[in-house]
Amino acid sequence: MRHDTHEVxxxxxxxxxxxxxxxxxxxxxVGVGLVGCGAISGIYLKNLYRFSNLRLVAVADxxxxxxxxxxxxxxxxxAAAGVxxxxxxxxxxxxxxxxxxxxxxxxxxxxxVAVARAAVEAGKHTYSEKPLAIEAAEAEGLLELAxxxxxRVGCAPDTFLGAGIQTARKLIDEGxxxxxxxxxxxxxxxxxxxxxxxxxxxxxxxxxxxFDMGPYYLTALVALLGPVSRVAGFARATHGTRTITSEKKxxxxxxxxxxxxFATSLEFASGALGTVVMSFxxxxxxxxxxxxxxxxxxxxxxxxxxxxxxxEVRVKVGRGEWEVVPLSHPYREEWRGLGVAEMGAAIRxxxxxxxxxxxxxxxxxxxxxxxxxxxxGQAVSVPDRGLARPEAMPVDAVEGVWG
Numbered sequence: 001m002r003h004d005t006h007e008v009x010x011x012x013x014x015x016x017x018x019x020x021x022x023x024x025x026x027x028x029x030v031g032v033g034l035v036g037c038g039a040i041s042g043i044y045l046k047n048l049y050r051f052s053n054l055r056l057v058a059v060a061d062x063x064x065x066x067x068x069x070x071x072x073x074x075x076x077x078x079a080a081a082g083v084x085x086x087x088x089x090x091x092x093x094x095x096x097x098x099x100x101x102x103x104x105x106x107x108x109x110x111x112x113v114a115v116a117r118a119a120v121e122a123g124k125h126t127y128s129e130k131p132l133a134i135e136a137a138e139a140e141g142l143l144e145l146a147x148x149x150x151x152r153v154g155c156a157p158d159t160f161l162g163a164g165i166q167t168a169r170k171l172i173d174e175g176x177x178x179x180x181x182x183x184x185x186x187x188x189x190x191x192x193x194x195x196x197x198x199x200x201x202x203x204x205x206x207x208x209x210x211f212d213m214g215p216y217y218l219t220a221l222v223a224l225l226g227p228v229s230r231v232a233g234f235a236r237a238t239h240g241t242r243t244i245t246s247e248k249k250x251x252x253x254x255x256x257x258x259x260x261x262f263a264t265s266l267e268f269a270s271g272a273l274g275t276v277v278m279s280f281x282x283x284x285x286x287x288x289x290x291x292x293x294x295x296x297x298x299x300x301x302x303x304x305x306x307x308x309x310x311x312e313v314r315v316k317v318g319r320g321e322w323e324v325v326p327l328s329h330p331y332r333e334e335w336r337g338l339g340v341a342e343m344g345a346a347i348r349x350x351x352x353x354x355x356x357x358x359x360x361x362x363x364x365x366x367x368x369x370x371x372x373x374x375x376x377g378q379a380v381s382v383p384d385r386g387l388a389r390p391e392a393m394p395v396d397a398v399e400g401v402w403g
Contacts, residue, residue, distance in 0.1 A: 028053065028348065029052075029053055029054055029055040029344075030053060030054055030055065030101050030102050030344035030347060030348070031055050031057045031097075031099040031100045031101045031102070032048060032054055032055065032056050032057060032100065032101075032102050032103075032104055032340065032344075033056075033057055033058045033059070033060070033089075033094040033095070033097060033100035033102070033103050033104065033124070034048075034056065034058070034059045034060070034070075034086075034103075034104045034106060035059075035060050035061070035091055035094060035103060035104065035105055035106065035107060035115055035119075036060075036061060036105060036106035036107035036108075036111075036115070036129075037059055037060075037061035037063070037066045037067050037069070037070040037106070038061075038066075038106065038107075038108070038198070039196065039197065039198070040106055040129060040336075041059075041070060041106045042070075042073075043334060043336045043337070044104065044106060044336060044337045044340075045059075045070060045073060045074055045077065046077065047334075047335060047336055047337035047338075048104075048337055048340070049077045049078065049080075049081045049083070050335075050337075050400045051337070051340075051341035051344075051400055051402060052400060052401050052402055053341055053344050053345055053348070053402035054340065054341055054344055055083065055084070056074060056078070056086040057086055057087075057097060057099050057100050058071075058086050058087050058088070058089045058093075058094045058097055058100065059071050059074060059086055059087075059088055059089070059094075060088070060089050060090060060091045060093070060094040061091075062091070064088070064090075067088045067089075068088045070088070071085075071086055071087060071088035074086040091115075091118075095118055095119060095122040095124065096122060100124060101124060101125060101347070102124060102125040102126065102127060102340070102343070102344060102347070103115070103116075103119035103122075103124045103125070103126045103127070104127050104340055105119065105126055105127065105128040105129065106128075106129045107129075108201045109131055109134055109201060109206040109207065109211065110134055110201070110204065110205070110206050112128045112129070112131070112132060112133060112134075113132075113133045113134075113138045113139070113141075113142055115128075116128050116132075116142055116153065117141075117142055117145060120142070120145050120146050120149055120151050120153075121145070121149075123149070123151070124151070125151050125152040125153070125154070125343070125347060126146075126151070126152075126153055126154070127153075127154035127155065127156075127339065127340050127343055127355075128153075128154070128155045128156065128360075129155075129156050130155060130156040130157050130215035130216075130360070130363075131155075131206070131211050131214075131215050131360070131363065131364055131367065132153075132155040132357060132360035132361055132363075132364055133361075133364050134205060134206030134211060134364075135364075135368065136361070136364050136365050136368045136383075139357075139360070139361040139364045139365075140361060142357070143357050143358065143361055146357065152343065152346075152347060152353065152356075152357070153356070153357025153360075154339055154340065154343040154353055154355050154356060154357060154360075155339075155355060155356070155357055155359070155360030156215070156336075156339060156355065156360075157215050157216045157219050157304070157305075157339075157355075158335075158336065158337070158338045158339025158340075158342070158355045159216055159219075159220070159304055159305060159306060159307055159336075160216075160219050160220045160223045160304065160355075160390075161307075161331065161338050161339060161342060161354060161355065161393055162306070162307025162308055162329070162331040162332065162335060162338070163307060163308040163327040163328070163329040163330060163331055163332040164301060164302035164303070164304070164306060164307060164308050164309040164313065164327065164332075165220045165223060165224065165301060165302070165304060166328070166329040166331075166392060166393045167313045167325065167327045167328045167329055168224060168290075168292070168299055168301040168302075168313050169223060169224055169392055170328055170329070170392065170395070171299055171313065171315060171325065172224055172225075172292060172294075172299065173392065175296075176296075176297065176299070176315055176317065177292065177293075177294030177295075177296050177297035177298060177299050177315060177317065178294040178295035178296025178297060179294055179295045179296075180224075180225055180270070180272050180292050180293070180294045181271075181272055181273070181293055181294060181295060182272055182273045182274065182275075182292075182293040183221055183224070183225060183266075183272060183273075183274040183275070183290065183291065183292050183293065184274070184275045184276075184287075184288070184290070184291050184293075185217040185218075185220075185221060185274065185275070185276045185277070185289065185290045185304075186276075186277045186285060186287040186288065186289060187209060187213045187214075187216075187217060187277070187278050187279065187289070187305075188277065188279045188282040188284065188285030188287070189209075189279070189280060189282065190280065190281070190282065190283050191203075191242060191260070191280040191281075192212075192280070193242050193243065193244045193245060193246065193254070194245045194246055195246050196246060197246055197247070197248050197249070198248075198249070199242075199244060199246065199249075199254070200254050202280070203242055203254055203255070203256045203257060203258065203260070204257050204258065205257050205258050206258070207257075207258055208258035208259055208260055208262075208278075208280065209260060209261070209262060209278035209279055209280045210235075210259070210262050210264075210278050210367050210370050210371070211258075211367055213278055213305065214262075214276075214278050214363070214366075214367050214370075215360070215363050215367075216304040216305045217276060217278070217289075217290065217304050218276070218363045218366050218367065219304070219359065219360075219363055220290060220301070220304035221266070221274060221276075221290070222359065222362065222363065222387075222389065223389055223390055224290075224292060224301070224389075225268050225270060225272050225274075225292070225389075226268055226269055226270050226387075226388070226389050227268065227269050227362055227382075227384075227385070227387045228266050228267065228268055228269070228274075228362070228365075228366050228382050229267050229268065229269045229381065229382055229384070230266070230267040230369075230379050230380065230381055230382060231264060231265070231266055231267075231366060231369035231370055231372075231373050231379065231380055231382060232264070232265045232267075232373050232378070232379035232380070233262065233263050233264035233265050233276075233370060233373050233374060234262075234263050234264075234373075234374050235259035235261065235262045235263070235264075235370065235371065235374035236259055236260070236261050237256050237258065237259050237260050237261075238260055238261060238281040239256055239260070239281070240255070240256055241253050241254060241255055241256060242254050242256060259371070259374065260279065260280040260281050261277075261278075261279040261280070261281045261282075262276070262277065262278040262279070262370055262374070263277055264276045264277075264278070264370045264373070266366070267379075269384075276370075288300050289301065289302065289303045289304060289309075290302075290304060296317060296318060297315055297316055297317035297318055297320075298315065298316045299313065299314070299315050300313065300314040300315070300322075301313055306334075307331050307332055307333060307334065307335050307338075308327055308331070308332030308333060311326070311327055311332060312324045312325060312326060312327065313325045313327065328395050329393055329395050329397070330395075330397050330398070330399045331393075331397070331399055335399070339353075339354070339355030341400075341402050342354055342355065342402070343355065344402065345402040352391070354390040354391060354393070355390070356390070358385055358387055359387065359390060361385065362382070362385055362387050365382045365383055365385075366382055369381075369382050
């Protein structure tokens with residue numbers, strides 16, 4: 001089953017378990033180098049071996065021991081998949097490796113742009129963990145550099161490519177709830193210091209709930225409703241310090257440098273209005289993750305930090321009762337890294353990739369606007385990038401298989 005009708009013909013899907021590190025791996029698979037071997041790299045590492053069109057060549061981390069540990073894990077996964085193992089390199093060695101075409105940038109947020117720029121300057125495509133940047137000007141500078149070099153920039157989150165948001169997109173596009181007029185998005189939690197081994201960056205500039213979790217919700221909203229034109233709202237930091245209670249750094253007190261509760265309003269270019277609440281200051285909440293309100297009904301979408309949520313979308317048409325709609329698309333489980341594989345397929349075929357740098361830069365514009373509007377006390381405009389909604393995913397895609 002082909003994954004995208006725009007891809008070139010003559011490429012048959014091949015299971016990664018049947019391919020060695022030979023001609024197909026070097027000729028068709030996209031060579032990937034992973035930079036940043038922290039907590040999030042584990043799931044990426046696992047999933048990179050599940051995609052038919054990717055080949056992990058090397059990993060790198062400033063902590064050499066951590067990099068070597070990830071390389072050992074990669075060796076086990078490679079052996080199980082029947083492909084060549086990845087090696088542990090320094091960052092400079094990885095950027096100079098001739099078989100690496102795409103650098104997967106999993107460093108902390110404030111290092112995202114520096115690593116991505118270094119990758120582009122080395123002639124590599126780059127895909128970053130979210131957010132693309134912590135400043136809008138940095139994001140635009142990165143995109144401009146990539147355009148000059150004829151290279152691509154991609155960025156997480158890729159959860160919007162999963163079954164949950166894609167099913168919601170299909171229902172909206174089919175007119176099930178009429179014309180969308182408004183949306184709500186809520187993410188409420190007490191913060192990450194109780195479980196994350198290195199939570200400091202969540203409370204630095206470029207962290208907080210808006211830059212940490214906001215990308216999942218805002219990317220989903222843009223995928224469903226299109227770009228945002230204005231932002232207004234308020235923000236606060238409830239606690240001046242946080243105390244780490246997870247192991248390794250238990251008892252360490254960290255300063256809070258960024259707002260930790262946002263009440264933000266969005267105006268979409270379509271005219272729809274949005275209400276977004278992002279918080280690290282609430283112990284619990286019972287609000288829907290995302291709801292879209294249309295002229296003919298309401299749609300309740302799954303958690304955008306997952307690919308499939310609870311395996312359903314709920315709609316209420318007119319004054320009727322809530323109806324459970326089964327997910328219509330594949331990628332329902334934890335497929336983090338899907339955006340990398342989709343980007344790799346787009347590189348090979350020449351079409352646009354969905355989890356694009358332009359989309360991620362627009363989300364940075366929105367998040368930066370949420371910071372600015374809170375400081376200024378007035379609505380701020382979001383730059384018009386001429387952005388269109390990413391193309392919907394095909395309903396007949398085969399999980400893990402890219403031509």
